[in-house]
Amino acid sequence: MILNDALVAGMNIIGDKFRDNTIFVPEVLVSARAMNAGLKILNPVLADAGVEPIGTAVICTVKGDMHDIGKNLVKMMIEGQGIRCIDLGVDVDPEVIVAAVKENHAQLVCLSALLTTTMMGQKDVIDALVAAGIRDDVKVMVGGAPITQQFADEIGADCYTLDAASAAKAAKRLILEGKTA
Amino acid sequence: MFTERAITMVVLMNASERFKRYLSGESVDRMPVIEWAPWWHLTVERWKGDGLPAEHAGYEELQAYFGLDRCLQTGVSCKTGATPPPPGNGLGIMEDEHDYETIVRPTLFPKPEEMFSEAYFDTLSATRERGDTIRFFTVEGFFWYPRTLFGIENHLYSFYDYPELYKRMCEEYADWLVTLFRYVFSRFRFDFMSFAEDMSYNNGPMISKDTFDEFLAPFYKKVIPVIHEYGIPVFIDSDGDITMAVDWYASVGADGMFPLERQAGVDVSLYLDKQPDMAFLGHYDKMCMKHGKEAMRAEFERILPAMQRGKVIASVDHQTPPDVPLELYREYVSLLFEYANKVTHKEGGITPCPVFLKQ
Numbered sequence: 134m135i136l137n138d139a140l141v142a143g144m145n146i147i148g149d150k151f152r153d154n155t156i157f158v159p160e161v162l163v164s165a166r167a168m169n170a171g172l173k174i175l176n177p178v179l180a181d182a183g184v185e186p187i188g189t190a191v192i193c194t195v196k197g198d199m200h201d202i203g204k205n206l207v208k209m210m211i212e213g214q215g216i217r218c219i220d221l222g223v224d225v226d227p228e229v230i231v232a233a234v235k236e237n238h239a240q241l242v243c244l245s246a247l248l249t250t251t252m253m254g255q256k257d258v259i260d261a262l263v264a265a266g267i268r269d270d271v272k273v274m275v276g277g278a279p280i281t282q283q284f285a286d287e288i289g290a291d292c293y294t295l296d297a298a299s300a301a302k303a304a305k306r307l308i309l310e311g312k313t314a
Numbered sequence: 315m316f317t318e319r320a321i322t323m324v325v326l327m328n329a330s331e332r333f334k335r336y337l338s339g340e341s342v343d344r345m346p347v348i349e350w351a352p353w354w355h356l357t358v359e360r361w362k363g364d365g366l367p368a369e370h371a372g373y374e375e376l377q378a379y380f381g382l383d384r385c386l387q388t389g390v391s392c393k394t395g396a397t398p399p400p401p402g403n404g405l406g407i408m409e410d411e412h413d414y415e416t417i418v419r420p421t422l423f424p425k426p427e428e429m430f431s432e433a434y435f436d437t438l439s440a441t442r443e444r445g446d447t448i449r450f451f452t453v454e455g456f457f458w459y460p461r462t463l464f465g466i467e468n469h470l471y472s473f474y475d476y477p478e479l480y481k482r483m484c485e486e487y488a489d490w491l492v493t494l495f496r497y498v499f500s501r502f503r504f505d506f507m508s509f510a511e512d513m514s515y516n517n518g519p520m521i522s523k524d525t526f527d528e529f530l531a532p533f534y535k536k537v538i539p540v541i542h543e544y545g546i547p548v549f550i551d552s553d554g555d556i557t558m559a560v561d562w563y564a565s566v567g568a569d570g571m572f573p574l575e576r577q578a579g580v581d582v583s584l585y586l587d588k589q590p591d592m593a594f595l596g597h598y599d600k601m602c603m604k605h606g607k608e609a610m611r612a613e614f615e616r617i618l619p620a621m622q623r624g625k626v627i628a629s630v631d632h633q634t635p636p637d638v639p640l641e642l643y644r645e646y647v648s649l650l651f652e653y654a655n656k657v658t659h660k661e662g663g664i665t666p667c668p669v670f671l672k673q
């Protein structure tokens with residue numbers, strides 16, 4: 134009840150208000166910080182009770198790109214949906230992402246890019262997932278300032294969202310769809 | 315008695331004069347044709363491969379090579395060589411009041427007279443007398459400056475964690491800016507100045523209007539009137555979607571904004587509706603350039619009505635990407651001149667920027 138009706142429900146409200154530009158980045162960050170503080174207390178209790186995350190996502194900013202505020206926002210919002218996040222940081226090689234997906238049995242890869250010069254790094258990751266033979270095992274979600282739905286379609290991503298709140302909801306949907314597929 | 319050449323020189327304006335008239339709402343021979351930012355080094359490298367002679371690859375040399383109005387920036391910071399560098403990209407050099415007091419503040423705020431030589435002002439004045447260069451002066455804004463000290467993420471927390479420290483830092487910075495501006499602008503009148511902010515992203519501003527009003531506005535209201543005393547227009551440089559922020563900056567006296575990134579959904583015609591006094595620089599969608607001449611012409615056609623009804627200076631809405639070949643950039647410059655010549659404002663009805671309204 135504390136998790137679903139308070140923390141997750143609260144972050145859903147924060148996400149909607151952020152999407153609608155009625156609250157802004159600092160408010161999302163302090164809200165997510167409060168939620169994470171709550172989760173630190175709750176996690177041992179949930180583990181003892183056998184409650185598992187609904188899935189696992191690997192998240193990072195792609196090779197050549199050092200920007201992480203957008204990625205961090207998406208990560209916090211995704212964690213607010215009850216999804217375990219493996220954060221690989223910024224400037225991450227495709228091979229590292231593939232290895233993390235395998236090691237953590239991730240159902241979702243979330244890729245951020247802020248620069249027009251690095252956005253093609255998202256395609257490199259998808260290509261690497263194909264080359265590793267695990268593309269069909271994982272959904273790929275892309276985002277960042279220069280990213281558009283058209284670009285996401287061109288590189289073969291499964292999902293593009295405009296903002297962090299939408300990304301979190303899409304992440305949950307993609308993982309749950311994968312479980313029922 | 316005028317010779318034919320002399321008459322031509324009277325009709326053609328120099329870059330500085332044209333820029334001021336454009337922002338004053340007066341008629342011009344054409345819109346200023348400038349690149350406000352240095353070209354992306356990756357793009358220049360690519361152009362060298364496309365045949366750009368190496369001796370033309372510098373910032374000023376490229377402006378001359380393409381025949382643009384010369385536009386040069388003087389950028390300064392309140393930090394010094396003693397200020398600790400950030401330990402990594404986006405990371406801060408302080409966390410709290412103690413760090414600011416002991417590590418950071420003692421290294422800040424150099425005396426203006428120690429920052430500039432008289433020879434530098436002589437150089438600026440010489441180009442002004444020739445009139446062939448638009449000179450602009452840039453400092454960090456009241457969002458950007460604390461971010462460089464706190465680091466990107468902690469800066470965003472600081473509005474809640476260290477509000478009084480934030481205001482103290484900006485108050486001290488604003489005091490230093492006032493001293494700096496009086497020293498510099500009494501020696502040379504720049505054509506415009508810019509505050510580096512980057513306060514917005516592709517979905518809007520990073521902070522709320524309330525946060526802007528509490529943490530940024532008081533300091534802008536302190537320094538912008540000082541800049542205006544010298545007749546210098548103030549631009550705010552913020553990437554991303556500034557649709558909300560443009561009104562906030564107008565409320566503190568800013569005269570214009572750039573670069574109005576199309577990719578972030580910006581539509582300058584909406585800004586002209588709500589802030590007709592302001593000038594806007596940029597807005598030409600850099601992402602269209604790789605698609606060829608017709609795509610570039612279509613983008614100019616999109617902006618032309620705004621150029622003709624307001625003080626819009628069309629220019630690449632940041633830096634030309636490296637996927638644009640040299641030949642296509644030449645086509646862009648050719649089109650830029652073609653469309654610049656369609657904008658003379660001779661029919662009137664253009665309102666001056668706030669700084670010129672007050673004069």
